[in-house]
Amino acid sequence: MGDLLSLFVNSVFIGNILLAYFLGICSFIAVSKTIETATGLGFAVIFVLTVTSPVNWLIYHGLLAPGALAWAGFPEMDLSFLKFITFIAVIAAIVQAVEMVIDRYSPLLYASLGVFLPLIAVNCAILGTSLFMVERNHTFIESVVFGAGSGTGWMLAIVSMAAIRKKVRYADVPAGLDGFGFIMIIAGLMAMTFMMFSGITL
């Protein structure tokens, strides 16, 4: 239990998927204009990550990993090179399914979240989490915790960014720096504050 808690805290703060590994920056910049939309996208990312990470774990260890097909009579088969294309297909399919389910059962949630879901399918943070999960040899339970933790960390970063951008809206920034460059500087300062968590061990 302590290990899982430590993995969660680690993936939220120290190994923050956005500020330490630079994943999901495209939508981080595009959707951090208001706090409401940032929160909406953040929840969508948490949800999709918590689902895709364990599903990809099952597919990888059940079908693709070296020796995983022993039950079918192919003990020497190694399909792990197929993981990129499989993971991206699984992610796209799950995002589509989630979109349809939300549309059917919760029109209210769909109205606020629906526009972000197609964006998520090509968000690097989602594919990155699945690939990290394979590379770091997580177990099934760890893959769930890691997915949820990465999503939470991403949401924390994008909501803080939206809040900061609201505060600096009328700041007098030099002309060439205004816009994208300024956001990058803010992100750098945020990454520095997140690094302070790296001393924490649970």
Place this chain on the structure above:
Amino acid sequence: MHTDLSHYKEILIKGVWRENPVAYQVLGICSALAVTVKMSTALVMSIALTLVAAFSGLIISSLRHWIPSNIRIIVELTVIASLVIVTDQILKAFLYDISKQLSIFVGLIITNCIILGRAEAFAMANNPADSFVDGIANGLGYSMILVAVAFLRELLGSGQFFGFSVIPQFLYDMGFQDMGIMVLAPGAFFIIGLLVWLKNSLPGVSHEKK
């Protein structure tokens, strides 16, 4: 023939400088920054991305009349993912150490916005040769930023260039220190921000809006 060449030159200049993917289109820096601690990884990553961009443009453009428009994204992703698998296997076979250092970031070329964006915006509407050149141009534009960031981070962060120490010893004796922050994540954000500032201040570049 001459008009053909100047036509390709036009596409190249557009991709490399005027509409440089990182600074102007604000695309594709996701996977760029984590591999910029050292020049060697950044250079290999740049070559991999440029090749994937060029060949995905070529293939998708050759197929464009047969791809039904409602499933085009999935077809594009399949083409790109297959090319990335080939790239990853080649790297593992010939440059194993660097492929270990690039870790998951080669795989993330699939979700790189530049490649899918160019496939959508350019390859679906232009002929294969143009799309190939456009892919190279956008890849080179991306490589330029990536290598510039890696150069600054490696030089300022560890005083090296391609792994060789280039800061003379007497500077260290005088009290010069490597900037540790450049090796860490915030350094990449600061450098990108400052590079965008520099680029926006140069003449002849279209400014992006807030």
